[in-house]
Amino acid sequence: MSDSKTERPDSASAPRGAAAGESRQDSGPANFVRERIASDLAAGLNDGRVATRFPPEPNGYLHIGHAKSICLNFGMADEFAGTCNLRFDDTNPEAEDTEYVDAIREDVRWLGFDWQEREFFASDYFERLYQFAIELIKAGKAYVCSLPADKVREYRGNFYQPGKDSPDRGRSIEENLELFARMRAGEFADGQYTLRAKIDMQSANLNLRDPPIYRIKRVDHHRTGNAWPIYPMYDFAHGLSDALEGITHSICTLEFEDHRPLYDWFLDNLEVPARPQQIEFARLNLTYTVMSKRKLAQLVRERLVDGWNDPRMPTLCGMRRRGYTPEAIRAFVERIGVAKRDGVVDVSLLEHAVREDLNARCPRLMGVLRPLKLTIENFPAGRSEMIEAPLFPDEPERGNRTLRLTRTVYVERDDFREEAPRKWFRLAPGKEVRLRYACLVTCTDVVRDADGNVVELLCRWDPESLGGKSPDGRKVKGTLHWVSADHAIDAEIRLYDRLFNVENPAAEGHDFHEFINPDALEVITDAKLEPRLGEMSPGEHVQFERLGYFCADQPHEGMTVFNRTIGLRDSWAKLEKKLKADS
RNA sequence: UGGGGCGUCGACAAGCGGUAAGUCACGGGUUUUUGGUACCCGCAUUCGCAGGUUCGAAUCCUGCCGCCCCAGCCA
Numbered sequence: 319m320s321d322s323k324t325e326r327p328d329s330a331s332a333p334r335g336a337a338a339g340e341s342r343q344d345s346g347p348a349n350f351v352r353e354r355i356a357s358d359l360a361a362g363l364n365d366g367r368v369a370t371r372f373p374p375e376p377n378g379y380l381h382i383g384h385a386k387s388i389c390l391n392f393g394m395a396d397e398f399a400g401t402c403n404l405r406f407d408d409t410n411p412e413a414e415d416t417e418y419v420d421a422i423r424e425d426v427r428w429l430g431f432d433w434q435e436r437e438f439f440a441s442d443y444f445e446r447l448y449q450f451a452i453e454l455i456k457a458g459k460a461y462v463c464s465l466p467a468d469k470v471r472e473y474r475g476n477f478y479q480p481g482k483d484s485p486d487r488g489r490s491i492e493e494n495l496e497l498f499a500r501m502r503a504g505e506f507a508d509g510q511y512t513l514r515a516k517i518d519m520q521s522a523n524l525n526l527r528d529p530p531i532y533r534i535k536r537v538d539h540h541r542t543g544n545a546w547p548i549y550p551m552y553d554f555a556h557g558l559s560d561a562l563e564g565i566t567h568s569i570c571t572l573e574f575e576d577h578r579p580l581y582d583w584f585l586d587n588l589e590v591p592a593r594p595q596q597i598e599f600a601r602l603n604l605t606y607t608v609m610s611k612r613k614l615a616q617l618v619r620e621r622l623v624d625g626w627n628d629p630r631m632p633t634l635c636g637m638r639r640r641g642y643t644p645e646a647i648r649a650f651v652e653r654i655g656v657a658k659r660d661g662v663v664d665v666s667l668l669e670h671a672v673r674e675d676l677n678a679r680c681p682r683l684m685g686v687l688r689p690l691k692l693t694i695e696n697f698p699a700g701r702s703e704m705i706e707a708p709l710f711p712d713e714p715e716r717g718n719r720t721l722r723l724t725r726t727v728y729v730e731r732d733d734f735r736e737e738a739p740r741k742w743f744r745l746a747p748g749k750e751v752r753l754r755y756a757c758l759v760t761c762t763d764v765v766r767d768a769d770g771n772v773v774e775l776l777c778r779w780d781p782e783s784l785g786g787k788s789p790d791g792r793k794v795k796g797t798l799h800w801v802s803a804d805h806a807i808d809a810e811i812r813l814y815d816r817l818f819n820v821e822n823p824a825a826e827g828h829d830f831h832e833f834i835n836p837d838a839l840e841v842i843t844d845a846k847l848e849p850r851l852g853e854m855s856p857g858e859h860v861q862f863e864r865l866g867y868f869c870a871d872q873p874h875e876g877m878t879v880f881n882r883t884i885g886l887r888d889s890w891a892k893l894e895k896k897l898k899a900d901s
Numbered sequence: 902u903g904g905g906g907c908g909u910c911g912a913c914a915a916g917c918g919g920u921a922a923g924u925c926a927c928g929g930g931u932u933u934u935u936g937g938u939a940c941c942c943g944c945a946u947u948c949g950c951a952g953g954u955u956c957g958a959a960u961c962c963u964g965c966c967g968c969c970c971c972a973g974c975c976a
Contacts, residue, residue: 477903522904533974576905664912864935890936
């Protein structure tokens with residue numbers, strides 16, 4: 319436990335921000351949660367302690383939306399020298415499973431956060447929560463209700479109609495105690511009884527109309543097995559778990575805003591060891607994807623993707639396989655900020671964050687996705703020129719690898735056009751281009767197959783240009799990536815794109831299925847890569863020059879596999895589009 | 902016909918009565934053996950609308966309008 323009563327975030331980070339006086343760059347943009355915590359601290363609340371928690375329900379995998387919550391909760395704890403617990407909110411055994419518990423742990427750790435020994439489960443508190451319920455009954459503030467689900471709904475009323483009291487509302491404390499004990503003992507069938515908080519059936523807030531707090535569910539729990547035939551509801555369990563853990567700031571999403579009076583009611587009416595407060599912020603929405611667990615689970619179940627970790631998924635494990643880095647995700651989350659207005663963040667912000675991170679860390683190598691043979695006619699057949707090329711062109715001191723220039727190489731099919739459009743400075747009949755680090759070649763002829771398709775380019779090189787230099791200073795604007803036909807390795811490349819082709823696939827009045835992008839995955843099985851790429855291990859990041867950032871995956875049928883994380887910005891594509899539009 | 906929130910550039914988002922930060926996107930340019938990167942420039946006379954208070958309002962008041970959430974024995 320760190321004792322940091324007087325430690326302010328500013329002073330804590332001051333030594334790092336040497337530049338401008340009071341700047342607090344490293345804590346991210348200002349936000350109301352940080353402000354609240356700071357003012358609570360200033361007011362001397364909670365003995366200067368800050369304790370948060372990240373409370374996932376283990377019924378699905380974590381996604382980028384959770385990352386926002388994780389970064390916020392762990393971030394606030396870090397910043398204020400506090401703690402952040404990992405708590406599994408496992409009060410509904412029907413949907414939950416240890417598979418998810420394990421995956422969640424892995425993802426949080428991967429994102430870069432450490433909850434140390436503070437891993438908890440709401441199910442750890444079942445006995446204590448049960449005692450809290452008894453305390454409520456004894457105070458005349460909870461009762462066992464025999465109304466079936468549909469009747470409860472009916473008695474609850476609606477937005478415009480007040481509710482009606484349950485016929486069991488006046489049940490004696492003794493009888494409530496006995497019935498509740500029998501519920502716990504497993505004497506009743508599912509749904510036969512519920513324990514309800516006795517609050518106010520007239521309340522304008524439906525959550526306060528005697529909400530059920532315990533239901534009978536004779537279902538095995540992934541951790542407590544068959545020890546409990548009754549399980550507490552979220553509203554009851556969550557705030558009390560917070561109190562038991564000494565949480566000071568219970569940060570959750572906007573839809574719980576009108577649960578807050580209920581959250582407070584339990585804390586006010588029970589003898590609790592701490593008094594946490596709930597603070598709500600807007601959950602993350604991203605364009606061109608869906609974020610609800612239900613829809614993600616549906617994509618998996620219906621085999622529209624290859625599982626929770628399919629690189630097209632916005633899940634953390636999917637993004638990891640896609641090649642996203644924790645640093646990129648954290649930078650992204652920092653930039654989008656934290657506020658209460660719900661909106662949709664443009665994916666381009668996320669894409670920018672990955673490019674930025676990958677640009678700084680990736681070695682540059684060459685791979686050809688759609689190979690087109692290029693033969694240098696005036697290059698001797700048996701000759702193999704060794705070329706030292708930098709792995710990090712902007713930082714040559716970080717090392718080289720050797721390239722082999724041979725008479726026949728592969729270039730990208732997209733880099734050749736029989737008819738060069740305006741401003742095209744790649745290959746075309748008669749055009750001279752540079753093969754990166756190798757030499758200048760001029761296309762002299764093309765070879766076609768029986769159907770007239772170009773299957774090979776015939777070129778002549780300028781021997782003086784070895785290394786790619788322009789011997790006489792002549793301008794050669796185009797530089798292409800290439801690999802030696804004699805030395806290249808074969809590889810499978812998976813090209814990923816947005817899972818949906820509209821900004822908001824979850825739009826009302828539509829089924830998201832109609833927006834699934836059929837081209838979100840393209841598999842190329844005949845890519846040619848420079849040999850060094852065959853030595854990378856799964857998870858390694860690399861830039862294929864001029865193409866994008868790729869991440870090595872598990873070999874497939876003995877072949878090297880790379881997943882494309884994100885393409886490079888393509889200003890030619892933009893230019894061409896404009897050119898076409900203009901004409 | 903109820904309750905709870907929220908409305909600042911195309912998208913996020915600062916702003917907390919003293920005269921609209923930043924990021925992404927977009928447009929233009931410089932450098933470049935990645936049409937990448939980096940760098941430079943431009944991009945809200947206006948803060949949902951209408952009144953009011955004030956020397957002064959995105960910030961305070963009033964009234965409208967719009968959007969989101971709530972009627973699980975889910976979380």
